[in-house]
Amino acid sequence: MKAIRQETDEDLLIRLRRGDEAAFLALYRKRQAALYRFALQMSGSAGVAEDITQEVFLALLRGECGFNPERGSLSGYLFGIARKLALRQMERGRVDVPLESDAEDAALPELAVSDDTLADLTHREGIEALRRAVAALPRRYREVVVLCDLEEVDYADAAAALGCPIGTVRSRLHRARALLLEKLNKERPKPVGSFKPVRCAI
Amino acid sequence: MNCAEFWNEMPELAAGGGLQNEHEHEHLKQCPQCAGLIEQQRRLASGLRIMAHDWRAVAAPPRVEANLIEAFRNQMTPAGPRLARMRMLPVFSLAAVAAAVLAVAVWVAPRRPVAPPAAHHAPAAQVELASLADDGSDDDGFIPLPNAERVGPNDDVHVVRMELPRSAMLVVGLDVSPERVSERVEAEVMLGPDGLARAVRFADEPGTY
Numbered sequence: 001m002k003a004i005r006q007e008t009d010e011d012l013l014i015r016l017r018r019g020d021e022a023a024f025l026a027l028y029r030k031r032q033a034a035l036y037r038f039a040l041q042m043s044g045s046a047g048v049a050e051d052i053t054q055e056v057f058l059a060l061l062r063g064e065c066g067f068n069p070e071r072g073s074l075s076g077y078l079f080g081i082a083r084k085l086a087l088r089q090m091e092r093g094r095v096d097v098p099l100e101s102d103a104e105d106a107a108l109p110e111l112a113v114s115d116d117t118l119a120d121l122t123h124r125e126g127i128e129a130l131r132r133a134v135a136a137l138p139r140r141y142r143e144v145v146v147l148c149d150l151e152e153v154d155y156a157d158a159a160a161a162l163g164c165p166i167g168t169v170r171s172r173l174h175r176a177r178a179l180l181l182e183k184l185n186k187e188r189p190k191p192v193g194s195f196k197p198v199r200c201a202i
Numbered sequence: 203m204n205c206a207e208f209w210n211e212m213p214e215l216a217a218g219g220g221l222q223n224e225h226e227h228e229h230l231k232q233c234p235q236c237a238g239l240i241e242q243q244r245r246l247a248s249g250l251r252i253m254a255h256d257w258r259a260v261a262a263p264p265r266v267e268a269n270l271i272e273a274f275r276n277q278m279t280p281a282g283p284r285l286a287r288m289r290m291l292p293v294f295s296l297a298a299v300a301a302a303v304l305a306v307a308v309w310v311a312p313r314r315p316v317a318p319p320a321a322h323h324a325p326a327a328q329v330e331l332a333s334l335a336d337d338g339s340d341d342d343g344f345i346p347l348p349n350a351e352r353v354g355p356n357d358d359v360h361v362v363r364m365e366l367p368r369s370a371m372l373v374v375g376l377d378v379s380p381e382r383v384s385e386r387v388e389a390e391v392m393l394g395p396d397g398l399a400r401a402v403r404f405a406d407e408p409g410t411y
Contacts, residue, residue, distance in 0.1 A: 021271070029267075049262070058273055150250065177246055184246075
């Protein structure tokens with residue numbers, strides 16, 4: 001039996017540029033949800049996320065953005081456009097999520113150990129606390145967590161979307177997760193003596 | 203393997219991947235702090251996966267798809283662009299006149315370098331999306347003129363303030379109500395190092411065109 005080959009984004013883009021509406025629709029349906037969620041996480045506003053999603057595909061339709069497959073995948077490229085549009089909105093003050101504070105960079109957490117600080121992350125309250133912690137991350141850390149952890153974008157596509165090297169994606173992700181742990185630790189009331197920050201000695 | 207070497211592999215570990223080699227297992231046996239922290243990271247990764255799963259149901263509302271299909275048909279169907287061009291013909295004629303007026307005004311107006319005041323931005327639909335593919339600069343409210351060269355980051359530019367006919371707004375894609383086309387509006391024109399106009403921003407508040 002012959003296996004049916006799944007059309008790639010790039011195949012769909014070629015057909016789209018020939019005027020194939022079905023290809024445009026297929027590409028939109030394949031990518032819109034992740035782009036919308038990314039825009040929503042970045043902007044904190046459903047209206048802004050809707051505008052951004054629409055504008056990303058309009059840009060693709062108009063062929064104004066000069067997608068080059070040699071520089072990365074279409075998915076990473078679309079996330080990159082969505083990110084730029086979200087940043088513009090943030091600069092114009094149309095978003096609900098607070099802009100990053102550079103002070104948070106200086107206050108990255110030390111390596112710390114807690115016995116069961118995150119034990120409730122599988123419960124509804126724990127997930128809600130995690131959602132708040134992600135929303136409260138500084139922008140540069142929030143975007144990498146949303147892309148890599150929530151949307152499962154690979155590092156290469158995330159790097160293309162963020163316009164930075166893969167190593168930067170890795171290090172930001174590392175810091176972002178440390179910040180999340182710190183925020184979650186702060187949020188959870190701790191019994192006296194159950195938590196003691198320490199440094200690794202080995 | 204020390205702690206720093208161990209944590210160099212952290213993103214993969216925290217994402218749920220297994221330990222890469224025997225050295226990493228050895229390190230965790232020797233370092234309870236790292237062992238505790240890696241456990242926290244795994245719980246965090248697990249929580250993020252649950253959050254991502256919950257998120258999967260969120261998508262753009264159906265009206266976005268409907269709007270885009272309409273835009274696609276307008277752009278791609280043979281009749282669409284032709285009709286659109288016919289409808290836009292008077293506007294383009296007016297815009298061409300306005301462009302000529304703007305070019306002449308730049309040459310004849312007394313040039314007064316000014317400090318850039320706050321000014322409105324172009325509507326989102328008018329944002330020059332070509333710049334989005336690059337690592338774009340901050341939006342300063344200047345709208346690039348059609349067919350003008352882009353201003354480079356090291357170019358020596360001058361900003362002059364002048365009065366222009368409101369119809370000049372059409373050149374950069376802003377809407378102008380027909381009854382106000384003949385009014386005059388204060389604007390700042392950015393001149394490139396060759397003295398040619400590159401971009402313009404209007405001092406009017408948004409929504410008063």
